[in-house]
Amino acid sequence: MSIARKILENTFVQVLGKLLTAALSIVVLKIISGYLGTSGYGDYTTVYQFLAFFGIIADFGIYTITVREMSRDESRIPMILGNIMGLRTFLAVVAMGLAVLTVFLVPTYNNTLIPLGVLIATLATFFTLLNGTVSSVLQVYLKMHYATVSLVVGKIVSVVYMGWVAYIAFTGDLINGFYHLLWAGVLGNLVMFLITAYYVRRFCKITYQFDLAYWKKVFFTSLPFGVALILNTIYFRLDVILMTFILPHSQSIGGEMVCASALCSDTEIGLYGVAMRMLEMLVIIPVYFMNSVLPVMTRYIEEQSEKIRSLMQYSFDFLVATGLPILVGSFILARPIIHFISDPQFLSGSLFTFGSDIAVRILMFAMLFSFVNALFGFTLVVLNKQVRLMFINAGAVLFNLIGNILVIPVWGFRGAAITSTLSEAIILIFTYWMAQKFLGFHLSLRTFIRTLAAALVMGAVVWIGFEWMAEMWFIWQLAVLIPLGGLVYLLLMFKTKAITPEMMSLLRKK
Numbered sequence: 406m407s408i409a410r411k412i413l414e415n416t417f418v419q420v421l422g423k424l425l426t427a428a429l430s431i432v433v434l435k436i437i438s439g440y441l442g443t444s445g446y447g448d449y450t451t452v453y454q455f456l457a458f459f460g461i462i463a464d465f466g467i468y469t470i471t472v473r474e475m476s477r478d479e480s481r482i483p484m485i486l487g488n489i490m491g492l493r494t495f496l497a498v499v500a501m502g503l504a505v506l507t508v509f510l511v512p513t514y515n516n517t518l519i520p521l522g523v524l525i526a527t528l529a530t531f532f533t534l535l536n537g538t539v540s541s542v543l544q545v546y547l548k549m550h551y552a553t554v555s556l557v558v559g560k561i562v563s564v565v566y567m568g569w570v571a572y573i574a575f576t577g578d579l580i581n582g583f584y585h586l587l588w589a590g591v592l593g594n595l596v597m598f599l600i601t602a603y604y605v606r607r608f609c610k611i612t613y614q615f616d617l618a619y620w621k622k623v624f625f626t627s628l629p630f631g632v633a634l635i636l637n638t639i640y641f642r643l644d645v646i647l648m649t650f651i652l653p654h655s656q657s658i659g660g661e662m663v664c665a666s667a668l669c670s671d672t673e674i675g676l677y678g679v680a681m682r683m684l685e686m687l688v689i690i691p692v693y694f695m696n697s698v699l700p701v702m703t704r705y706i707e708e709q710s711e712k713i714r715s716l717m718q719y720s721f722d723f724l725v726a727t728g729l730p731i732l733v734g735s736f737i738l739a740r741p742i743i744h745f746i747s748d749p750q751f752l753s754g755s756l757f758t759f760g761s762d763i764a765v766r767i768l769m770f771a772m773l774f775s776f777v778n779a780l781f782g783f784t785l786v787v788l789n790k791q792v793r794l795m796f797i798n799a800g801a802v803l804f805n806l807i808g809n810i811l812v813i814p815v816w817g818f819r820g821a822a823i824t825s826t827l828s829e830a831i832i833l834i835f836t837y838w839m840a841q842k843f844l845g846f847h848l849s850l851r852t853f854i855r856t857l858a859a860a861l862v863m864g865a866v867v868w869i870g871f872e873w874m875a876e877m878w879f880i881w882q883l884a885v886l887i888p889l890g891g892l893v894y895l896l897l898m899f900k901t902k903a904i905t906p907e908m909m910s911l912l913r914k915k
Contacts, residue, residue: 422553427686429560431746433567434682437586438675438747440571443757444655444664445518445579447671450678452522452587454645459504460530461638463497465631468537469699469786470623475545476700477707482542487614489538492623494613497534501527513649518583525587532594539598539605544696551604559597563589629791636798640805640828644821645681647809648674652817668817676757677818679747680764687731687772691724691779702787706844714846720780722852726903728776729856730894732769733864737871738886739765741879759819767822774829781836788843797835801828852903859897863890 438446471489475482508514508523540552566589575582602611652670656663664672698720705713735742739762743751753760785794805828812820841847867890874882898904 422550422556425553425557426560429557429564430682430686432564433560434679434746435748436564436567436571438679438751440586441579441583442748443675443750444669444671445583445675446678447673447675448518448522449583449586450674450681451519451645451649451671452526454642455508455519455523456504456526456530457638457642458635458646459500459507460534461631461635462500462503463493463530463534464537464634465496465624466627466634466786466791467493467623467631468541469783470627471538471541472544472696472699473703473787474623475541476703479545482545482609483612484614484616484619486539486542486609487612488616488619489541489623490535490611491613491615492620493534493538497531501531513654517654518580521584522587525584526590529587529590529594532591532598536594536598536601539602539611542605542609543601545700546608548604548608549693549697552601555597555600555604558600559593559595561593562596563593566592627791629795632795632798634798636795636802640798640802641825643802643805644809644813644818644825645674645677647806648677648813648818648821651810651813668814672757673817676751676759676761677764677821679743679751679761680768680818680822683735683742683746683765684768684772688775688779690727691776694720694723695779695783699783699787702784706787713844717780717784717840717844717846718848721777721848722856722903724776724780725773725853726856726898728773729860730863730890732773733860734867734887734890735769736766737864737868738883739763741882744879745883759817764818764822767819767826771822771826771829774826774833778829778833778836781833781840784840784844785836788840790839790843793839794836797832797839800835801832804828804831855901855903856898859894859901859903862897863894866890866893 437449441449467489471485474485504527505524508520511520514520536555540549543549543552567586570582570585570589575585605611648670652668652673653664653666655669655671698716702713702716704710705716740752743760743762743765747761751761753762782794785791805824808824808827809821812824816823867886870886870889871882874885
């Protein structure tokens, strides 16, 4: 089987699993948003966004470094896995402890559900980190279909628990229901980790090892990339935290959460959080793809093979061809998409002038930039240029911080979405420049232009159909226009030869 086909198959399995979990995530979003409302969903989003700042300390880029080291010498996988398990567990305990300590000291969160919510959700983050550690073995062997199984089963467990909370056990008790929704995430992630560990044991024994010298080596190797990831997390999630500090929280009056000003943090975060959840489900696609490319890219670069240039072009074309139709389609169908994945109160013109559909239209540009960023960011890691990546992300964080402070008080979540998009564009410009400088590749835009043309024509067809179906049920709009748009796009990709016969031959080659 060709390397290209093997990479695509491994990516396809992960994306298929992500599509299944995305469908389950839509169910989760529908349950939570309808049950908690905009204000409650804003607090729920804040819990996980707050934890993300501390969870990345335990992640610290170690997963990517682990896959790279395992790919170099598969005979050392048991030793590497045992020590990474020990190191990440230690970092996770420290990071989660800091998160709990910090959240109870933040005055803004007093008299809200957020502090206790963070305490519960730390367990979900802990199991996620352990799952990511053991799944690195499956990534190296390109056996991620096992990880996909664990991901789907774990999500099903969470969905069942959440459905029980919202529709049976706590229908009239939103406070206890809020906390049980977080416990549902903990249980689902625990099940996911246990199933992944079961499959990993087929390839490698899972034991804790405590070689402090190796811990030190891995930690300092991943340090620049870890700092870069921390900075990346800050600029990607800083807007939510800043909204909690800049804007006032709604007040409980007569049992109802009431916003006493033009913009309140919990409602703005609730509206923004739905769009961000959609973005988070999408941007995992390039990460899965690049995780599949990573072992091959590592070998090509170490061998100084000329194949690295064709691999860069192939990866760029794939990521653009995947991201562009999502951008165009989501921009046009933002309103029925938000109606489908959440609750009508999150739409523009319902309870609020600007709803989650506005955030989706802005953030889809950030999504496209993020798709391509994954290629150049991973390339810099393989080249051991993590320090350069760290400085690039530091610049993006500074821009994001200043931009959000200026625009959030005036535009709320809309300003945050614009700032996030511009931050992704800045990172794209500088990561491409650095990767191109060290590898000397030159990307051809021929396929990009053909892909763009196909996406725009597809968009025109979808827009005409959307106008024609304007008075129809939103489910019918999505059920008809998404498959229609996908069919038009694929036909045009073949017609314009954006998908070339050579590429198809490469994928079929044994």
